[in-house]
Amino acid sequence: MALSPDWRNFRRMQDLTLGFAAAAYVADAILAWPLIPAETGFKLSILVFFPAVYLIGVTALTLIIRPLRAWMTRFVWMSFKAGFGQTVISVLVSIGMLCAITVYTYWASLGAAEGGPSPAGAFSGFGAGIGILIVQTVLTHRLQHDPEFEAEVED
Numbered sequence: 721m722a723l724s725p726d727w728r729n730f731r732r733m734q735d736l737t738l739g740f741a742a743a744a745y746v747a748d749a750i751l752a753w754p755l756i757p758a759e760t761g762f763k764l765s766i767l768v769f770f771p772a773v774y775l776i777g778v779t780a781l782t783l784i785i786r787p788l789r790a791w792m793t794r795f796v797w798m799s800f801k802a803g804f805g806q807t808v809i810s811v812l813v814s815i816g817m818l819c820a821i822t823v824y825t826y827w828a829s830l831g832a833a834e835g836g837p838s839p840a841g842a843f844s845g846f847g848a849g850i851g852i853l854i855v856q857t858v859l860t861h862r863l864q865h866d867p868e869f870e871a872e873v874e875d
Contacts, residue, residue, distance in 0.1 A: 742850060775850050
């Protein structure tokens with residue numbers, strides 16, 4: 721099966737966005753580590769455990785619960801049909817959003833270093849967002865093998 725260039729670009733965009741988000745999260749956690757005024761165990765909870773719970777929860781629930789999966793499949797398909805991930809502007813907007821989220825979580829860590837609230841919510845939200853990106857990537861790869869959509873993604 722030869723995939724259309726538009727579908728290959730869209731699928732590549734989904735994969736790269738997920739990869740960039742994961743790399744941005746790791747970099748953000750490394751930069752935040754010395755800023756968060758807490759013991760090692762609490763830092764691990766903020767930067768690893770809580771975000772992992774949200775990431776796994778969002779990913780699992782969306783892929784397991786049929787109405788959520790159907791809604792996300794429709795969202796992924798509509799994104800493709802709208803041209804998302806196939807133009808320079810849509811790629812720049814995606815990367816820009818991820819950069820903004822990364823800056824926000826770092827800013828939340830700076831606030832914690834100055835006696836403000838813990839950045840646990842910001843990092844957990846980032847984890848949940850990466851979970852959604854995982855779901856979108858998985859559904860994108862599934863769609864190209866779905867007989868209902870196969871004809872539209874083939875060249």
